[in-house]
Amino acid sequence: MTKKALFIAKNWPEPNSTAAGRRTLDVLQIIEEMGFSIHIACTAEATPFQADFDQLGYVTHAIDVNCSSFDQWVAKLQPALVIYDRFVMEEQFGWRVREQVPNALTLLDTSDLHCLRIAREKAFKHNKAINLFNETAVREISAISRCDFTLMISKAEIDILKTEFNIPSFKCLYLPFLVSKLPKPSQIRFKDRQHLVMIGGFKHEPNRDATRWLREALWPAIRPSLPKGTEMHVFGAYADHAMNQLNAPKVGFFVKGRTESSLKTVEQYRLNLAPLRFGAGQKGKILEGWLTGTPTLTTPIGAESMLGDQPNIYELSDKPELFAKQVAHYYLNEGQWQELQSDGYQRIAKDFLKENQIGAFTSTLENALTNVAIHRSQDFWQQLMWQNQLGAMKYMSRWIEAKNKPD
Template structure:
């Protein structure tokens, strides 16, 4: 059997949680004896994982390019995975034409339309509009696939209650960790300073850094020892983010972390002050893996853990966030409680071995009954009719235009 992942970006496991999740998904498939192939139209980066060393085959492809048709027809994958709905929009119709018998899988990472709706509501000051153009596109892609992997139970509920998505089209697969993923850091007294980490291509991380500098840090720094610093790490920082760097204010933009876990493990407290977003948050998981107490907002905690499990009440109130940060930074007993809470959550809710067999069983069940499974997804079949294939015809038009 062959599995083809069509990726928006080449996975960067040391830069993004999405990159680590991609490698975890490929590992799950390799355990099922799939021959793994990864294709992407993105530019190569020096930070991407060496897929060849993992035994996977990587291929550069291009959007709006019929050479992909020849590539996939020759490959004949048994399973095709899209790691974003925009990848399904670009390549799904080509896959359908070339290998209609291939099972298709969409990995959402987060529900894009929910993240965008929250961002617009925050910046516009109005109510959240979940039923947007983005939602129409994303739900359409979901319905065209045989199965969608969801990282958040909250978002599974939204899809079922708000968009009437059948439960058999969804499968819960959170961030997964193994024993080798743990990176225990130093003790309380051996650590100093605060950290926030996240790639700046991701809009929630950009907003978090700005909010931290403008609203949270003025309150936090007053309650901490005078030499305490806040260090912001993340790749792809632009001029606006770099301008936040202000040593006199003890606020430092540090750039890309060579290894997120090694970096976080040196700090006393990890901050994840997200005002919008969706899915699970890798920066919080990284804090737990390194034994670094991690403080977040209600949006950050969503789909990760309850306040009871976290041992604190997530807040987006600047003064309350500052008080919580000061307590975690200065109170060793509370710090140890938060550290243990993170370890307990990893053990109870994120273990690889707890989810691997269920994922394998789900894929095998659909693959062996693919025709019947597709018959039950009537709206998915409907969307493959000519009148609903706008993305295909737009791609064909662009290809012809570029050829002139």
């Protein structure tokens, strides 16, 4: 009988809307290649932009929070592997999975370390020191401790989990963005490209801040150094009124909204910008620049977890004057532009090829799946977390369920 893997999703994956959506499908494809049939359960409404799961051969299920109908359903499904889409899904369904299918191996997919991203955002906006030990950290690290493994996209964040939160190394599985094969060099030459691009979904606060900063501080510093008529185009799904208000055609700044194909879009531009001032995880917008041969300029936060151990060829900065200087330099200098383009291709080959990255991930999962009890026997903190927290979460959910029942 084919083993079943259950992915409990916060939102239906939208591969053309977010890098996180594309990564989710990459992870599920690897699990499928390990011999699992894939089931996706989600509490959110379907969207017109979600992946075509029928074409992929994945079975989808609508589920409700705080509802015991999930218990009977998951007990009947009997997945051997359960993947939680971020810690909030583990909070909602982890105790139910533990009760109904106690031998299922559990994997938390963080996407990025939420407590780190939130800590950086608060520190930036309030001009304070970063406080990693925030309320989100309590919840997120608890979920990590309860799961058998945590899937991490950033080596920098694995180091934070180990040094700041004492999470054992064996619980952390590293899996970066994955590229199936090396991209062919772009046929669109320097002289055939014009304008600058930024891309990123507007539900993500780091992207919203980057767009505001780009419009208010960076673009006024960049524009005077570029040829007359050069434009800045910002693409992203779910642009709201606040983001659309930044659209300013008179100064060559355009908020374009959703694009059907981010790769085809980015490839048309001379430079790709990723001006992030806070955030976490790997940055899909940077990888898209490298994949399309579109030289990409970013900040220290943007570069974190993307550069590996290979030094960067330009000075990373979040100062508007220096950032603007770098943009003008690469926009106007074909030789330097080609060097930066080549650097992107080299980084893909070194750090993002699927065939070079999935071996440790799949072998670790396969070994644990052969005997879940042995794997868990080395994880004292997981045992402690379940002993002390299962009851609290369980009875809170039971109380909500009872409260929601009609009289």
